[in-house]
Amino acid sequence: MKGAIPLPYIIAIIFGIIIIAIIGYWFFTTSGGVGGSSQQAACQSAALQFCLDWIRSGSESPELRELVIAKCGPLDIPVPSEDTCKRQYT
Numbered sequence: 001m002k003g004a005i006p007l008p009y010i011i012a013i014i015f016g017i018i019i020i021a022i023i024g025y026w027f028f029t030t031s032g033g034v035g036g037s038s039q040q041a042a043c044q045s046a047a048l049q050f051c052l053d054w055i056r057s058g059s060e061s062p063e064l065r066e067l068v069i070a071k072c073g074p075l076d077i078p079v080p081s082e083d084t085c086k087r088q089y090t
Helices: 006-029 036-055 063-076 082-089
Strands: none
Touching: 036 063, 036 082
């Protein structure tokens, strides 16, 4: 048949696509994915807001504490203590 693609070429193309997909997945998972750095930035922002509010008001805000737990919990980053806030931001 004229113009037909032989079976070995089709298998090689499929195999190549699978290899590229595996390498892409490996790169994506080792680099932290799309949201890795943005999650870190959101956590740091929430922690900063929590600390600045604590320093300004002199007491901890339960709402901001919950926000920090929500943003930083998946990253295993603890809620900053009063001493940590004072050391870093005063």
